[in-house]
Amino acid sequence: MKNLLILGLALTLAGCGGYHKAKRDSGRSAPRSISGPIAITPSASTTVISAPASKPFANGPLQKACISSDRKARNSQLCGCIQAVANRTLNSSQQARAVGFYRDPHSAQEVRTSDRPGDERFWETYASYAETAKRTCS
Known part of the structure; x- marks a missing residue:
């Protein structure tokens, strides 16, 4: 939400000529109408409209595993988004390990409950990846 507000304000400034023009016109008593992609008028509630992001x-091992899985929610866009997030958060060996969770979901539970330090480190990284993918791709 914060990013949308900042984007809206930046577009508004760009549409009206920026800071200097606003400073120059600040001596006028009547509010000016702003032309441009987004118009903000002084009122109790302001609506900012933006295009969907x-x-x-990305293509890769998780994207392929996702597409070939039997999950109902799978589609090309979702699986590609999941892969793109994985590319930013998991290295190649971690991605290969995560691919196994599509074939055998129970193996994810085994890793999650494991007491081995390597499994615990992997699960912490994987859980962070999954949360990021959920926020980014939903």
């Missing part, structure tokens, strides 16, 4: 997309 496109989700990232």
